[in-house]
Amino acid sequence: MPGGRRAGPTRTRQAIVDVARAQFAARGYDAVSLRAIAREAGVDPALVHHFFAAKAQLFAAAMELPLEPDAFVSALLAGDADTLGERLVRAVVELWDTPGAFEGFLGLIRGAVTHSDAARLLREFLTRELLGRLAAAAAPDAAQARAALAGSQIVGLAMARKIVGIEPLASADPAWLAAAVGPTVQRYLTAPLPG
Amino acid sequence: MPGGRRAGPTRTRQAIVDVARAQFAARGYDAVSLRAIAREAGVDPALVHHFFAAKAQLFAAAMELPLEPDAFVSALLAGDADTLGERLVRAVVELWDTPGAFEGFLGLIRGAVTHSDAARLLREFLTRELLGRLAAAAAPDAAQARAALAGSQIVGLAMARKIVGIEPLASADPAWLAAAVGPTVQRYLTAPLPG
Numbered sequence: 001m002p003g004g005r006r007a008g009p010t011r012t013r014q015a016i017v018d019v020a021r022a023q024f025a026a027r028g029y030d031a032v033s034l035r036a037i038a039r040e041a042g043v044d045p046a047l048v049h050h051f052f053a054a055k056a057q058l059f060a061a062a063m064e065l066p067l068e069p070d071a072f073v074s075a076l077l078a079g080d081a082d083t084l085g086e087r088l089v090r091a092v093v094e095l096w097d098t099p100g101a102f103e104g105f106l107g108l109i110r111g112a113v114t115h116s117d118a119a120r121l122l123r124e125f126l127t128r129e130l131l132g133r134l135a136a137a138a139a140p141d142a143a144q145a146r147a148a149l150a151g152s153q154i155v156g157l158a159m160a161r162k163i164v165g166i167e168p169l170a171s172a173d174p175a176w177l178a179a180a181v182g183p184t185v186q187r188y189l190t191a192p193l194p195g
Numbered sequence: 196m197p198g199g200r201r202a203g204p205t206r207t208r209q210a211i212v213d214v215a216r217a218q219f220a221a222r223g224y225d226a227v228s229l230r231a232i233a234r235e236a237g238v239d240p241a242l243v244h245h246f247f248a249a250k251a252q253l254f255a256a257a258m259e260l261p262l263e264p265d266a267f268v269s270a271l272l273a274g275d276a277d278t279l280g281e282r283l284v285r286a287v288v289e290l291w292d293t294p295g296a297f298e299g300f301l302g303l304i305r306g307a308v309t310h311s312d313a314a315r316l317l318r319e320f321l322t323r324e325l326l327g328r329l330a331a332a333a334a335p336d337a338a339q340a341r342a343a344l345a346g347s348q349i350v351g352l353a354m355a356r357k358i359v360g361i362e363p364l365a366s367a368d369p370a371w372l373a374a375a376v377g378p379t380v381q382r383y384l385t386a387p388l389p390g
Contacts, residue, residue: 106308109308110308110309112354112358112359113301113304113305113308113309113354113358114305114308114309116360119358119359119360120360122359123359123360123361126361127361144362144363145363145364145375148355148361148362148363148364149364149375149376151351151355151361152348152351152352152354152355152356152361152364152376153347153348153351153379154351155351155354155355155359156346156347156348156349156350156351156352156354157347157351159307159308159347159350159351159354160343160346160347160350161347163307163308163314164307164314164317164318164350165311165314165315165318166318166321166322166343166346166347167339167343168339168340168343169340169343169344169347176389179389180340180344180383180388180389181344181347183382184348184379184382187378187379188375193375194371194374194375
């Protein structure tokens with residue numbers, strides 16, 4: 001009813017997501033906390049945790065990414081480390097190809113190419129939640145360099161397949177792409193790097 | 196003098212570049228010819244050739260790329276085919292790092308991310324003038340796939356180092372990048388690909 005003390009859960013969740021989107025845009029990924037988002041949204045931190053178990057989930061909701069980052073990374077790490085590169089490439093390609101799913105990633109990439117704040121946001125999220133965790137688990141030395149190298153190939157593949165539309169990458173089967181590009185990511189994640 | 200019959204050579208050259216920029220933007224790379232540019236600029240085709248020996252040179256001038264595409268590719272192909280990937284990565288990184296030089300590439304990438312016409316332009320130029328020629332010379336089978344794969348890593352490296360600023364790639368020495376990323380490009384250009 002108008003003037004009621006409490007918003008419904010859907011509106012509360014949306015208010016949290018809106019605050020999160022603004023804070024991520026202004027401050028990047030690392031500097032934002034669920035606690036600060038709760039404070040600005042005027043809700044208890046426990047309520048934020050009720051809707052979003054981790055910052056990465058709230059980020060995915062704010063950026064409309066069709067991705068549960070924790071589950072995505074956990075599934076990849078549960079498999080054989082020798083096939084991590086191939087499984088990672090196949091998983092991201094299948095994610096991008098899900099109908100309607102690439103829009104959120106495209107927004108992140110467009111932002112990164114046009115605004116340095118958005119570039120920082122993409123860089124911090126990719127490093128902390130996806131590639132950094134995979135790299136550290138696969139080969140703990142030089143995890144940041146491994147994550148960055150793997151990220152460069154993944155972002156480049158997204159550009160080639162989904163944005164610039166370079167054939168045969170644009171229409172290639174995900175399994176072919178995994179076989180062609182997976183060894184690159186595997187090498188970056190687990191092979192010796194130059195000193 | 197006002198009303199004189201002929202523009203000076205500097206203004207004529209600039210008029211050709213302006214016409215070329217508009218035609219590339221509207222029609223992509225492959226569909227544009229030096230002859231069509233001469234016609235629209237109202238000059239003799241021989242005059243266009245006088246200023247620009249090849250379409251790639253005119254494209255570089257129109258897009259403000261600090262690059263002589265023919266000379267760049269020829270120098271790479273003159274070296275040992277087994278080190279092509281490493282030499283290519285080092286050459287593009289040193290080109291990007293030249294003061295003021297990345298702006299033209301950034302414009303191409305920004306365009307590609309925001310407009311499909313600009314994406315086609317980048318795709319056609321990269322494929323025809325740079326990567327496609329390198330790939331066809333290095334391993335003539337599947338040259339288009341090889342060029343596309345190498346291009347995905349090169350564009351991703353540009354994103355990581357110059358746009359998103361992912362460390363340690365953003366501040367890495369060109370020689371280290373060549374050692375880390377060169378084998379990827381080498382594999383794409385010359386190793387067997389999945390069927």
